[in-house]
Amino acid sequence: MRRETFDRLFTALQGQRCARGPMIAADHLAVLIKQPLGEVCRRSDLLAEGLLYAQRLYHSDFIIVFSDVSVEPEALGVLLEYFPDTNPQPAMQLKISEIKAFDYTRQGRIPVLLEAASLSSMALPAEMPIFVSMKDPFSLAAMAIGTERFLELMITGAARIVDLLEKVTQCQSYLIDNIVSNNYIPFIGAPIASGGLIGRNYFRRFAMPYLEKLLARIPADNFRCLHICGEIGMLGTELADLNLDLLSFEDWHEAMWKPEQQAIAMGFVPTNLFMPTANGDLDAAISQCRKVLPEPYILSAGCDLPAKADPKRVQKMMR
Amino acid sequence: MSELYTKLSDAVVAMKADDVKQLAQQVLAEGLAPEQAIEQGLAAGMNRVGELFAAKEYFVPEVLVCSRAMYAGFDILKDHVVEGAINNKGTIAIGVIDGDFHDIGKNIVKLMLEAAGFRMIDLGKNVTLDRFSEAVDRENPRIIALSTLMTTTMDSMLEITAKLLQKKPDLKVIVGGAPVDTDFAESIGAHFYGGDARAAVIGAHQLLGLSLEA
Numbered sequence: 001m002r003r004e005t006f007d008r009l010f011t012a013l014q015g016q017r018c019a020r021g022p023m024i025a026a027d028h029l030a031v032l033i034k035q036p037l038g039e040v041c042r043r044s045d046l047l048a049e050g051l052l053y054a055q056r057l058y059h060s061d062f063i064i065v066f067s068d069v070s071v072e073p074e075a076l077g078v079l080l081e082y083f084p085d086t087n088p089q090p091a092m093q094l095k096i097s098e099i100k101a102f103d104y105t106r107q108g109r110i111p112v113l114l115e116a117a118s119l120s121s122m123a124l125p126a127e128m129p130i131f132v133s134m135k136d137p138f139s140l141a142a143m144a145i146g147t148e149r150f151l152e153l154m155i156t157g158a159a160r161i162v163d164l165l166e167k168v169t170q171c172q173s174y175l176i177d178n179i180v181s182n183n184y185i186p187f188i189g190a191p192i193a194s195g196g197l198i199g200r201n202y203f204r205r206f207a208m209p210y211l212e213k214l215l216a217r218i219p220a221d222n223f224r225c226l227h228i229c230g231e232i233g234m235l236g237t238e239l240a241d242l243n244l245d246l247l248s249f250e251d252w253h254e255a256m257w258k259p260e261q262q263a264i265a266m267g268f269v270p271t272n273l274f275m276p277t278a279n280g281d282l283d284a285a286i287s288q289c290r291k292v293l294p295e296p297y298i299l300s301a302g303c304d305l306p307a308k309a310d311p312k313r314v315q316k317m318m319r
Numbered sequence: 320m321s322e323l324y325t326k327l328s329d330a331v332v333a334m335k336a337d338d339v340k341q342l343a344q345q346v347l348a349e350g351l352a353p354e355q356a357i358e359q360g361l362a363a364g365m366n367r368v369g370e371l372f373a374a375k376e377y378f379v380p381e382v383l384v385c386s387r388a389m390y391a392g393f394d395i396l397k398d399h400v401v402e403g404a405i406n407n408k409g410t411i412a413i414g415v416i417d418g419d420f421h422d423i424g425k426n427i428v429k430l431m432l433e434a435a436g437f438r439m440i441d442l443g444k445n446v447t448l449d450r451f452s453e454a455v456d457r458e459n460p461r462i463i464a465l466s467t468l469m470t471t472t473m474d475s476m477l478e479i480t481a482k483l484l485q486k487k488p489d490l491k492v493i494v495g496g497a498p499v500d501t502d503f504a505e506s507i508g509a510h511f512y513g514g515d516a517r518a519a520v521i522g523a524h525q526l527l528g529l530s531l532e533a
Binding site for chain 1: 334375378379380381383384387421423426445473474477497498499500502503505506507515
């Protein structure tokens with residue numbers, strides 16, 4: 001059954017056994033199209049223009065519509081400060097009591113993201129997969145109230161955190177429903193729910209149940225995709241239990257890739273190797289990925305490209 | 320060593336801020352040296368926390384709660400410390416690079432270094448070259464610690480390292496954060512890559528030729 005799902009994705013990728021595509025946020029797109037980041041991250045036309053430009057430049061097999069990590073926190077009510085050339089940043093985070101479960105897909109810049117996906121889809125071949133980024137409930141909840149406070153409360157006020165996670169999961173349910181109803185693929189990012197940051201036990205208790213709720217909303221003809229940042233070696237069992245179709249990561253451990261893990265692997269070329277000044281061996285890193293990733297796989301950067309990534313280096317990965 | 324110091328250390332590791340406060344008050348009531356209670360109790364506890372973190376028995380949530388417990392005791396004891404009585408291994412200025420507002424990693428490294436006996440100058444987040452430079456002039460640190468979570472700031476790391484070393488050639492530079500590694504540290508002329516807070520503590524000692532046990 002799972003194999004059929006993989007094949008559908010790779011059929012969409014024109015039958016290749018290795019697809020390629022970098023994860024690109026608005027900051028690198030802004031550099032590529034020479035527009036202020038402060039505009040690109042707030043305007044769907046510029047975001048789509050950047051995504052399409054990058055797709056042509058890098059010949060990606062798919063696009064991931066992603067602006068920055070603050071899109072959903074802002075939609076929840078976090079006050080952001082915008083800058084011309086750097087990503088927006090939270091000026092004031094929320095109190096737990098201020099967070100409500102509601103359909104927030106018309107709030108903040110979520111419409112910008114969805115509109116950019118729509119504009120991109122109109123310009124791309126019908127068979128090209130379009131992923132739309134969103135966060136897992138754990139990471140979103142942490143960003144909404146402040147990561148340190150959130151992580152401390154897991155120990156000192158777990159009941160409040162559980163209540164918060166339920167609300168945030170409800171909000172994300174509206175978003176994931178919107179994404180799949182438009183035939184986009186939800187690309188769930190988990191920047192805070194990283195093994196190195198919280199370990200296995202907290203992942204099982206506070207991240208995994210809510211991720212499962214979100215994944216359960218994805219219909220069988222769509223794809224269960226997760227990008228997880230940082231160290232994940234200790235989460236092998238949990239990541240296998242999530243029954244993902246695609247797992248994007250930056251940290252490779254042979255042992256993590258358990259036999260029961262059937263997801264397509266995506267990653268894990270180190271992002272710093274795309275910097276113009278990098279002295280690490282990009283070719284070796286790409287070869288290593290090709291060598292260890294089980295087919296079919298998606299060759300990609302381990303996380304989003306640096307804003308000032310050297311396009312020639314990115315193209316090297318795409319060849 | 321007083322049994323109270325061991326209890327203080329244990330209470331920090333056990334994340335029991337209320338116990339730490341009570342024990343700190345007891346240290347004062349019994350006329351024990353507050354600086355010894357800080358070094359052999361609170362800081363020793365945080366060192367054990369660092370070891371547990373490095374061994375992946377503790378993770379960031381525990382480190383944060385332990386640090387709250389440590390500071391709960393520190394706030395009670397600090398006003399009673401005789402000036403100069405606490406061993407200072409050197410000054411380190413730490414900050415998150417311009418363009419990045421993620422400071423959880425920096426905060427953890429800072430508290431582990433502080434617990435290890437370094438005087439920490441916390442420059443906060445989104446720190447420009449000018450602010451690092453001013454801190455070098457003002458505080459004369461022996462080490463600058465540059466932290467980032469975002470790939471966007473890696474160019475700035477290169478520039479800041481180069482300019483600060485030009486200004487103060489004997490300065491040591493530690494870099495850390497998700498997108499960087501040893502190769503990157505070497506490529507920008509930094510002296511040490513701290514993969515986690517414990518590694519940063521070890522690195523700071525190595526760079527200054529200090530023993531971890533001191």
